[in-house]
Amino acid sequence: MSVDAGRGQCRLCGLDAGGEEFCCPGCQNVYAILEESGALASGADPRDTDLFRRSLEMGLVARRPAAAAAARPPAEETRESVLHVTGMWCAACAWLIERALLSENGVVAAEVMFASDLVRIRYDPRAVPPGRLRGRIERLGYGVAGDDGPATDASTRIRRDLLLRTGLAAFLWLNVMTLSLIFYVSYFETVSERVRGLMPFVLMALTAPAILYSGWPVLRIAALGLREGVLRMESLLALGILAAFGYSSAEAFRGGRHFYFDTACALITMVLAGKLIEAGAKARTTRAVALLHQMMPRKARVLAGGRERFLAVEQLAPGARFLVKPGERIPADGVVEEGSSAVDESLLTGESAPRSRGPGDSVIGGSLAVSGALTVRATAAAGEGALAGMIRTVGRALASRASIEHTVDRVSRAFVPAVVLFSAAVLGFWLAAGAGAATALSNAICVLVVACPCALGIATPLALTAAIGTASRHGILVNHAAVLETTRRVGAVVFDKTGTVTEGEFRLLRVEPRAGVSAAEVVRIIASLESRSEHALARAVVEYADSLGLAREPVADFERIEGAGVTGVVGGRRAFAGNRRIAPGCPEPHDGGGTVVWCGWDGEVKASLVFGERIRPEAAETIRRLHGTGVETWIVSGDSEAVTRSVAEAVGIRHWRAEALPAAKIEVIDALRAEGKTVAMVGDGINDAPALAHADLGIAMSTGTALAMQAAPMVLMAPKLDRIPLAFDLAHRTLRVIRLNLFWAFLYNILGITLAAAGLLNPILATGAMTASGITVVGLSLQLGRARLGAAESSAEAALGEPAAPARRPSTT
16 A cells, blocks of 8 residues: 555655656656565555665655655765866855755765865765766856866866956956046037947947856856855856846936946956956965875886886786886885985975985885985885875865854855845835935945955865965875864873884983993994894894994804893803893893893893883974973873883973873873863874874874874874974964954955945945955965964974984993
């Protein structure tokens, strides 16, 4: 049986069927299947059947809005796509596209970022193919340039087209203004009636191409908005332009004396000039992402069978060997097998100094081989490497919107209909006051034009886009615009120790020989012994001996004693190295925050070796700067109390917690939150991932694990802690710029509407004021794009070079 549907309702889903039995073919087919299968024979409600629910999920039948929301698939069943859209003129365009996409069955979420021309869509691939999403956007009158990055060529073509339209409009405006002088001269000199009667039609002929060609983008977008039932910013401009042209044309045929052809041309010219400036600003703010795409090589010089051949990077598989010559970019992430070269990774990490890379070193796809040729074995496909991941992350961030942006969008959408109503009221008021149709229309047009909230619409997205681009240029990767909002509120930062505050590798800090023994002799003998061990402390001794150029001796009868150390015969002497179990009678190690190894030969302890993790050279300055801004700092580590306290005191951190399990980091974060603080967590390891995800702001080091970087919304592409104050500084600057942008945008609108309604503005001045407001917002936002985050730049640059020799070599006292 069918559902209890009223007259004109669908027998299956109950929606309005327009007098038919079914609202759509899907419902008709599903109902027929249910009927043939006997599922309806028992009187069951067809909407309770599995077939109906499955049909809803797949979009085969219609659904109510509530049902649509309930039927959305879980996140793991959806895909995400980022498209580059061309032809957006303002924030209202972004809202229209977003609204249209969300109306599509199968689209779970859609975010449109006007400032970067990117659209991020999450959808169910079973219900909607990607081609339908492109088609939906194109039916609105916009172009879709592709989903593989910024469409630089398409954007350039659009800017050139806009420049041509602006130039033609300006030329026609100049001519219309010049010829319009005849009407002003007629107040002082006699002008023949023939000239007076013919001139309005000449002006009309000159104005028509300005409107129909130069002004076509404005009129087209306004018409598309009306077709979708939306009043947009362009609607205000189109009303003003068409009202001026229509009234003037009517006056020309009536033989009137008041014409506003010059006003229509001025509106078009100034609006297009403002849009041209905005287009250039958008291109500059997204230049960082464009540079990342330019770093992606298109071909790889693959080595196979002793020969070189070129291969498209898309076909480069992990394990393939390829050659990179000086001046070429590395096509994929890999490990160097042969050769050495200085490698420039500046656009990825923000570090200006090239790094030396040789056999065994990892290299990043997109970096530049500066001084030598490298043979590299790929560890990841070109589309799966660090650069590709960075591009995707920055793209998602540019396509995301912060909460303040959503608020401004809601205000803008309510603002446009309110302005139209207010303009109509101004028209009625001046007509009722007896001012005449020309004056009333002029004042109404002024209200429409000066109130256009273009500056309001770009105030927030343009600033956020510029900030994200600046962050990526400084080696700070954010995955969502809201991260900048969170960053500026951070009141406490929790640091992991190993690999974050320290560099994560043991180094020999001090050699303390007994009397009569030289440090060099101790290091030579013990390094020879430890060369047979795989322990991290053994590697540190061997590396130090190699740095001194000490030759190693053969080792015989090597033995590893579990939990104690190692022994062996070196140069005829029985040498040993280990803890107090292998060297009984040695004094307790001093509480200096290091790991002590006792060593000697022939049954006598000859020296003690003190090991430790080297603290990052920029750590202390980073902590000092955070404290200077009122941010509280913590170290939480699983290491011993002595080591953790030593590292905390060395860098100036006042609060620390040692011997902590991963859950303890979450406990510290919760305790700080209970004090009302917004908490950031900085880490790099797998055990840091829960805390990074739990904190208000997770910050991962790029040298850390993939899990840590996935859990953190901010990644430091260069393993430098001084990027953290830079990120905080950028977040505060961004907030200041957004506030200034909104202040100027609202101020222009409030003052402009007031003056226009009072009849103190003419349409040309109103257009100039509207354009000036947009230029002001653009100029303020571009300051972020040019920002060098200067106060920290000197310390950041100082941290880029190699550490000083005393820091690298231990003392041999």
